[in-house]
Amino acid sequence: MRVLTAAEIRGLESCAVESGVSMETLMENAGAEVAAAVTEKMDVTGKKTVILCGKGNNGGDGFVAARLLAAEGAKVTVVLMQGAPASDLAKQAYDKMGRGIEIIMYRTAGGAVDAADVIIDAVFGFSFHGRLPSVMEPLLARAAENKKAFHISVDIPSGAVCDTGAVEGACFKADLTVTFTAMKPAGVVYPAAGFGGMTVVRQVGIKEEHLEMLPCDTESVLLGNICPLFPKRDPEGHKGTYGRLLMICGSVGMAGACIMAARAALRSGVGLLNIAIPHALYPILAPAVPEAIFTLYDPTEAPGEAVLDAIDKASACLVGCGLGTAPYAAKLVDAVLENAHGTVVLDADALNILAKTPEKLLVPQAPVIITPHPGEMCRLNGRTMAELRADRLQTARVFAQTYRVITVLKGAGTIIAAPSGETRVNTTGNPGMAKGGSGDVLAGITGALCAQNMQPFEAAYSAVCIHGAAGDLCAEALSQHGMLPTDLIEKLPQVFLQIEGK
Ligand SMILES: NC(=O)C1=CN([C@@H]2O[C@H](COP(=O)(O)OP(=O)(O)OC[C@H]3O[C@@H](n4cnc5c(N)ncnc54)[C@H](O)[C@@H]3O)[C@@H](O)[C@H]2O)[C@@H](O)CC1
Ligand SMILES: Nc1ncnc2c1ncn2[C@@H]1O[C@H](COP(=O)(O)OP(=O)(O)O)[C@@H](O)[C@H]1O
Numbered sequence: 038m039r040v041l042t043a044a045e046i047r048g049l050e051s052c053a054v055e056s057g058v059s060m061e062t063l064m065e066n067a068g069a070e071v072a073a074a075v076t077e078k079m080d081v082t083g084k085k086t087v088i089l090c091g092k093g094n095n096g097g098d099g100f101v102a103a104r105l106l107a108a109e110g111a112k113v114t115v116v117l118m119q120g121a122p123a124s125d126l127a128k129q130a131y132d133k134m135g136r137g138i139e140i141i142m143y144r145t146a147g148g149a150v151d152a153a154d155v156i157i158d159a160v161f162g163f164s165f166h167g168r169l170p171s172v173m174e175p176l177l178a179r180a181a182e183n184k185k186a187f188h189i190s191v192d193i194p195s196g197a198v199c200d201t202g203a204v205e206g207a208c209f210k211a212d213l214t215v216t217f218t219a220m221k222p223a224g225v226v227y228p229a230a231g232f233g234g235m236t237v238v239r240q241v242g243i244k245e246e247h248l249e250m251l252p253c254d255t256e257s258v259l260l261g262n263i264c265p266l267f268p269k270r271d272p273e274g275h276k277g278t279y280g281r282l283l284m285i286c287g288s289v290g291m292a293g294a295c296i297m298a299a300r301a302a303l304r305s306g307v308g309l310l311n312i313a314i315p316h317a318l319y320p321i322l323a324p325a326v327p328e329a330i331f332t333l334y335d336p337t338e339a340p341g342e343a344v345l346d347a348i349d350k351a352s353a354c355l356v357g358c359g360l361g362t363a364p365y366a367a368k369l370v371d372a373v374l375e376n377a378h379g380t381v382v383l384d385a386d387a388l389n390i391l392a393k394t395p396e397k398l399l400v401p402q403a404p405v406i407i408t409p410h411p412g413e414m415c416r417l418n419g420r421t422m423a424e425l426r427a428d429r430l431q432t433a434r435v436f437a438q439t440y441r442v443i444t445v446l447k448g449a450g451t452i453i454a455a456p457s458g459e460t461r462v463n464t465t466g467n468p469g470m471a472k473g474g475s476g477d478v479l480a481g482i483t484g485a486l487c488a489q490n491m492q493p494f495e496a497a498y499s500a501v502c503i504h505g506a507a508g509d510l511c512a513e514a515l516s517q518h519g520m521l522p523t524d525l526i527e528k529l530p531q532v533f534l535q536i537e538g539k
C-alpha cells in the first residue's frame with residue numbers, strides 16, 4: 038500500500054480543488070467517514086459521544102462528525118481543546134453543527150470523557166509537529182483510562198507526527214484510526230503506529246487518477262504484496278538453479294546463531310548452503326545442519342584459499358551472525374567485501390566490526406544489504422537512540438543513500454530503504470519475536486533469497502515480511518510469550534505454502 042506524506046496529500050488536495058471539488062466537500066466526506074466508522078461499530082442512539090476538537094481542519098472533521106452522529110441520535114459533546122476554531126473551513130463546520138450538541142472547554146471535560154461510550158480524537162492531524170501541548174495531557178490520560186469507550190482517531194492519533202511517525206510526548210491511544218486519501222507514515226511507522234490501533238484508509242473526494250499519477254517511493258508491505266515476486270520453481274530445476282549461499286557465521290560460544298541462520302536459509306529455498314566455520318565448531322554444526330557443506334578455517338590465520346574460493350563461488354554471502362569481533366573475524370569481513378560477486382548480507386557482528394569504519398561498506402562491487410537492530414544502527418551512524426526514534430524512516434534512508442547499501446532497520450515496523458530512496462515499511466510480526474535469535478533467522482532468510490538471485494531490495498523486504506508472517510503464525514499457535522526464534526524456522530514452510538498458493 039502506498040504511503041504518502043502531508044505535503045503529498047496537500048498537493049492532491051490542490052489538484053482536487055482545481056478540478057472542482059471544494060475543500061468543504063473534502064471535509065464533509067472526511068467527517069462522514071468518521072461518523073460511519075462509529076455507526077458501523079455500534080447503534081449510536083443515546084450513546085455518549087465525546088469529540089475532542091482542535092482549532093484546525095482536523096477539528097473541522099470532528100465538527101462534521103459531531104453533526105452527523107447527533108443526527109443519528111448520539112448524545113454528542115464537543116470539547117474545544119484549543120478554543121474557537123481558527124481555519125475558515127473549521128469555522129464553517131462549527132457553525133453548521135447547530136443546536137443540540139453540548140460544547141465545552143477542555144478544562145471542564147474530565148467528567149464527560151470518563152462517562153463516554155465513544156471518544157473521537159480530532160485534535161491534530163497531518164500538520165502537527167513537535168510535542169502535544171502539556172495542558173492537553175491530563176485529558177488524554179483520562180480518555181485512555183476509560184477502557185469501556187471506543188477510541189477513534191481522525192486521520193492520525195493526536196501527538197504523532199505525520200511524516201516521521203515520531204511521538205515525543207503524550208499521544209491519543211486509539212482502537213481505530215480513519216485516515217483519508219492514503220496511508221501516512223504515522224499509520225505504519227513506530228512509535229506512532231503503536232498508538233493508532235487499526236488504521237483504515239477512506240476516500241474523501243480526491244480523484245483516483247490524481248492519486249495514481251503521483252510518484253510514490255514509500256510503500257507498506259503485506260504478504261499478499263510479495264507473492265508475485267516468487268515465480269514457480271522450474272520443474273527441471275536442480276540445486277545449482279537455486280543458488281549457493283556462503284555463510285560466514287558462528288564462533289565458539291555463539292554456534293546457535295549460525296545454526297538458526299542456516300536452518301532458516303535452508304527453509305527458504307536455497308539450492309546449496311556452504312558454512313564457513315572454525316574447525317572447533319564442526320562437531321556441533323555438522324549434525325545440527327546435515328544439509329550443509331562446510332568450509333573449515335583456522336581462526337589464528339588470515340583467510341586462506343578455501344575461504345576465498347568459497348566466496349568466489351557463492352551467489353550470495355551472509356556474514357556476521359554470532360561471528361564475534363575478534364581480529365580474524367574482521368579479516369573475514371574484509372575478504373567478503375573485497376571479493377564477493379553476489380549480494381552481501383551483513384548482520385550483527387559484521388556490523389559491529391564495521392561500526393568504526395562504515396566507509397568500507399562502499400568497497401564491494403556487489404550489492405550490500407545490512408540488517409541492523411536500532412543499537413547496531415546507532416553504532417554505525419553515530420547517532421543517539423532518541424534521534425533514531427524521532428525519524429526511523431529518514432534514519433534508514435539517509436544511511437542507505439550515504440553508504441549505497443540496502444538498509445534494513447529492524448524492530449516493530451521494520452524499515453527497508455534502498456540507495457535509490459525507495460522505502461518499504463513492514464506490517465507483519467509481533468513482540469513475541471523480541472527474543473535473541475530472531476535476527477539470525479531473518480539474516481538466514483535474506484541470504485537465501487539473495488542467493489536465489491532475487492533482486493536485492495525485493496529480497497530484503499520479502500525476507501522481512503516472511504519472517505514477520507512466520508512470527509504471526511507462531512504467536513497464534515504458541516502465544517507471544519511461549520514462541521521461540523527456532524519456532525519461526527518451523528513456520529516458514531507454512532508461509533511459503535501461502536506464497537506458492539497465490
Ligand atoms: N487535505 C485533505 O485532503 C483533507 C484534510 N482534512 C483534515 O485536515 C487535517 C489537517 O488540518 P490542518 O492543516 O488545519 O492542521 P491540523 O488540524 O493537523 O493542526 C491544527 C493546527 O495545529 C498547529 N500545531 C501543529 N503542531 C502543534 C503543536 N505541537 N502544538 C500546538 N499546535 C500545533 C498547526 O500549525 C495547525 O495550524 C487533516 O489531518 C485532516 O484531518 C480533511 O478535512 C479532509 C481532507
Ligand atoms: N515488537 C516487535 N514487532 C515486530 N518484530 C519484532 C519486534 N521485536 C523484534 N522484532 C523482530 O525480531 C528480530 C530481532 O532481531 P535482533 O534484534 O537482531 O535480535 P537477535 O540479534 O538477538 O536475534 C528483528 O527482525 C525484529 O524486527
Ligand SMILES: [K+]
Pocket residue numbers: 095158159160161162190191192193194195
Ligand atoms: K487526530
